[in-house]
Amino acid sequence: MSTETISQLDVDRTRGDFHYPEQHTFDAGVGLSHATIDYIADVKNEPDWIREFRHKALDVFESKPMPTNWASKDLDNIHFDKIRYYLANAQRPTRSWDEVPDDVKRTFERLGIPEQERKFLAGVEAQFDSEAVYSNMKKALGDQGVIFVGSTDGLKDHPEIFRKWFGKVIPTGDNKFSALNSAVFSGGSFIYVPPGVKLKHPLQAYFRINAENFGQFERTLIIADEGSEVMYMEGCTAPKFETATLHSAVVELVALKGAKIQYVTVQNWSANVFNLVTKRAVAHEEAEVKWIDCNIGSRLTMKYPGVVLKGRKARGEVLSIALANNGQHQDTGAKMIHAADETTSNVISKSISIGEGRASYRGQVHIPKHLKGCKNNTECDALLINSTSRTDTYPAITVRGSGNSVQHEASVSQVSAEQIFYMQQRGLSEAQAMSLSVNGFVNDLVREFPMEYSVELKRLIDLEMEGSVG
Amino acid sequence: MSLVIHNLHARVVGGQEILRGLNLEIEKGRVHAIMGPNGSGKSTLSKIIAGHPDYEVTGGEVLLDGVNILGMEPDARSRAGLFLAFQYPVEIPGVSNANFIRAALQARLAAGEELEATEYYGDLYKEMDRLEIPRGFTARSVNEGFSGGEKKRNEVLQMAMLKPSYAILDETDSGLDIDALKIVAAGVNAQRGPNIGMLVITHYQRLLDYIVPDVVHVLVGGRIVRTAGPELAYELESKGYDWIKDELEAAATA
Ligand SMILES: Nc1ncnc2c1ncn2[C@@H]1O[C@H](COP(=O)(O)OP(=O)(O)OP(=O)(O)O)[C@@H](O)[C@H]1O
Numbered sequence: 001m002s003t004e005t006i007s008q009l010d011v012d013r014t015r016g017d018f019h020y021p022e023q024h025t026f027d028a029g030v031g032l033s034h035a036t037i038d039y040i041a042d043v044k045n046e047p048d049w050i051r052e053f054r055h056k057a058l059d060v061f062e063s064k065p066m067p068t069n070w071a072s073k074d075l076d077n078i079h080f081d082k083i084r085y086y087l088a089n090a091q092r093p094t095r096s097w098d099e100v101p102d103d104v105k106r107t108f109e110r111l112g113i114p115e116q117e118r119k120f121l122a123g124v125e126a127q128f129d130s131e132a133v134y135s136n137m138k139k140a141l142g143d144q145g146v147i148f149v150g151s152t153d154g155l156k157d158h159p160e161i162f163r164k165w166f167g168k169v170i171p172t173g174d175n176k177f178s179a180l181n182s183a184v185f186s187g188g189s190f191i192y193v194p195p196g197v198k199l200k201h202p203l204q205a206y207f208r209i210n211a212e213n214f215g216q217f218e219r220t221l222i223i224a225d226e227g228s229e230v231m232y233m234e235g236c237t238a239p240k241f242e243t244a245t246l247h248s249a250v251v252e253l254v255a256l257k258g259a260k261i262q263y264v265t266v267q268n269w270s271a272n273v274f275n276l277v278t279k280r281a282v283a284h285e286e287a288e289v290k291w292i293d294c295n296i297g298s299r300l301t302m303k304y305p306g307v308v309l310k311g312r313k314a315r316g317e318v319l320s321i322a323l324a325n326n327g328q329h330q331d332t333g334a335k336m337i338h339a340a341d342e343t344t345s346n347v348i349s350k351s352i353s354i355g356e357g358r359a360s361y362r363g364q365v366h367i368p369k370h371l372k373g374c375k376n377n378t379e380c381d382a383l384l385i386n387s388t389s390r391t392d393t394y395p396a397i398t399v400r401g402s403g404n405s406v407q408h409e410a411s412v413s414q415v416s417a418e419q420i421f422y423m424q425q426r427g428l429s430e431a432q433a434m435s436l437s438v439n440g441f442v443n444d445l446v447r448e449f450p451m452e453y454s455v456e457l458k459r460l461i462d463l464e465m466e467g468s469v470g
Numbered sequence: 471m472s473l474v475i476h477n478l479h480a481r482v483v484g485g486q487e488i489l490r491g492l493n494l495e496i497e498k499g500r501v502h503a504i505m506g507p508n509g510s511g512k513s514t515l516s517k518i519i520a521g522h523p524d525y526e527v528t529g530g531e532v533l534l535d536g537v538n539i540l541g542m543e544p545d546a547r548s549r550a551g552l553f554l555a556f557q558y559p560v561e562i563p564g565v566s567n568a569n570f571i572r573a574a575l576q577a578r579l580a581a582g583e584e585l586e587a588t589e590y591y592g593d594l595y596k597e598m599d600r601l602e603i604p605r606g607f608t609a610r611s612v613n614e615g616f617s618g619g620e621k622k623r624n625e626v627l628q629m630a631m632l633k634p635s636y637a638i639l640d641e642t643d644s645g646l647d648i649d650a651l652k653i654v655a656a657g658v659n660a661q662r663g664p665n666i667g668m669l670v671i672t673h674y675q676r677l678l679d680y681i682v683p684d685v686v687h688v689l690v691g692g693r694i695v696r697t698a699g700p701e702l703a704y705e706l707e708s709k710g711y712d713w714i715k716d717e718l719e720a721a722a723t724a
Pocket residue numbers: 482485488506507508509510511512513514515524557
């Protein structure tokens with residue numbers, strides 16, 4: 001019953017699948033060269049050190065081969081010469097929702113912003129193509145010294161903090177796509193939380209691709225100073241275009257002594273998006289970094305959030321859910337680099353493959369010999385809905401030294417035709433039955449997520465299941 | 471008003487024929503029992519009526535209150551009023567019993583209508599109490615780790631909650647201890663009435679002492695070969711099926 005229908009049908013991504021005609025004031029044109037970079041640096045009126053940083057990064061990008069020796073060959077279908085690298089209307093976001101241009105405002109209002117801001121957020125930034133169009137934070141936080149702006153403003157208005165940390169967690173040459181981002185980045189968030197300041201409500205950024213043949217390269221940098229706490233949530237959507245769209249972000253987090261950062265991603269890309277993102281954090285002494293990463297949609301996602309556990313007793317965590325529908329490949333995982341004694345890390349990954357969807361897990365846990373008292377726990381669970389699905393696990397765990405412990409568990413389960421039939425016999429449609437199973441599969445993990453996020457996630461899973469059975 | 475099975479022929483998709491011209495009519499308000507040797511096609515009949523994708527119907531029809539349901543998806547048949555208590559209930563990891571039954575009830579409401587939660591739990595607890603199912607079972611995953619008897623009780627609970635107009639109970643008695651048999655039978659009897667027709671599949675006459683049928687049928691080789699009153703069950707209990715098979719053979723060669 002299920003197999004044929006599932007494997008033939010396409011996904012309907014109703015809420016995000018619309019776009020308005022574009023009219024950009026700033027457009028770097030099609031293709032990538034040093035001239036593109038000068039255009040971006042000129043338009044943004046950037047200091048020389050950044051311009052140089054970009055030019056060098058482009059050279060690194062060009063010198064690095066595609067990682068097709070280990071990753072998907074589909075990467076070869078990205079045509080860098082056909083992509084537009086910078087599209088924007090203005091250089092500074094407004095702080096008042098009324099001043100946002102009408103078509104952009106309509107876009108975000110359809111996506112539920114700024115409704116959510118009023119409801120539960122401490123601050124919101126909305127990025128449309130290359131630049132933030134709206135950015136606002138509760139005044140009380142500004143008074144406490146919290147900074148929450150776009151990366152463009154961060155660089156201009158807070159150079160002393162920005163320059164100190166920018167590109168330090170993820171060097172340009174980390175991989176081909178971090179180099180690309182370093183060359184052409186624009187937008188993304190810059191956050192600084194002063195010592196001891198604990199944000200009760202999350203900060204949210206919303207990334208929206210509106211233009212076809214476009215590449216979005218946001219760059220996010222979050223610094224949580226000693227003893228501070230912050231939760232950041234990002235949401236992403238794009239309309240369904242015929243041609244491939246590229247999203248290649250770099251996200252760097254720095255949690256100083258005793259600080260806590262929670263970084264939550266709700267990704268709902270349409271099936272034409274290549275999503276190649278580098279995310280990494282450094283956790284200093286007794287600091288805690290938690291990545292909650294949910295990947296729904298896209299054509300190919302490659303993303304392995306990591307934590308470098310640099311200080312004694314630092315903690316790192318990655319909780320991730322990946323849902324690979326037909327024609328999609330979710331290549332996700334986690335990196336835990338232990339670099340101090342008594343550091344602990346926890347990775348829980350749940351993947352769901354439907355139809356011909358493919359989910360891969362790549363994990364890296366590194367605990368060098370000289371360290372003592374380090375712990376890692378890794379669990380990867382895969383759920384296959386129908387037999388053509390693929391799931392692969394590539395755990396790489398290098399643990400040396402006897403004073404350290406690692407625990408690794410993996411499981412693969414199936415939603416069988418018998419289970420679907422049983423649920424259908426009780427009156428649930430095939431899509432509802434699949435949603436229920438998928439929600440059941442991710443349930444214990446989702447319980448750890450913030451409330452607003454779990455509601456949104458459940459809604460996205462339902463939509464995805466409806467799309468998969470048509 | 472009845473569930474009519476008319477000259478039904480069916481087989482495993484691409485395989486051998488299991489039902490060979492089966493006729494049966496279950497009227498609302500009545501309870502029919504089916505007995506028959508292992509492998510005669512009792513469970514297959516129930517699954518075909520429910521729309522299981524492993525089987526294909528090669529002839530005949532199944533009418534639910536006059537509507538042919540054979541072209542309908544299994545979930546549409548369920549919402550049309552058909553319920554099957556499975557011989558082997560399936561485990562659904564991660565989905566709690568309470569959420570599952572709630573979703574099934576919600577699926578019966580019109581778009582935009584929401585099931586009222588307090589009322590739902592009120593009903594659920596009432597039926598659980600009747601079947602002596604501890605409250606803890608609401609939070610447990612559907613059938614996961616349930617004992618054989620607990621699974622059967624859970625089937626009857628779902629039936630009580632969904633209030634079907636036609637229910638097929640496939641060996642709901644097997645796996646039940648003597649006390650549980652009485653409780654489950656009482657649960658089923660409580661649902662008896664003018665608004666439901668039941669088909670009870672069983673191997674043991676004992677069940678029929680508790681759920682007294684109006685009619686008893688014998689299914690052999692994919693066909694109903696004998697129909698009589700409850701006394702037929704006693705006869706089968708003491709004599710087995712061989713005498714029926716012998717009579718059939720004699721008739722065939724005559
Ligand atoms: N999916 C299937 N694939 C192959 N054979 C099947 C399938 N389903 C049923 N059969 C066969 O059809 C016959 C009837 O099976 P069915 O389960 O209906 O018997 P039953 O009367 O319910 O028996 P029991 O009393 O043992 O429960 C059996 O020989 C069985 O092996």
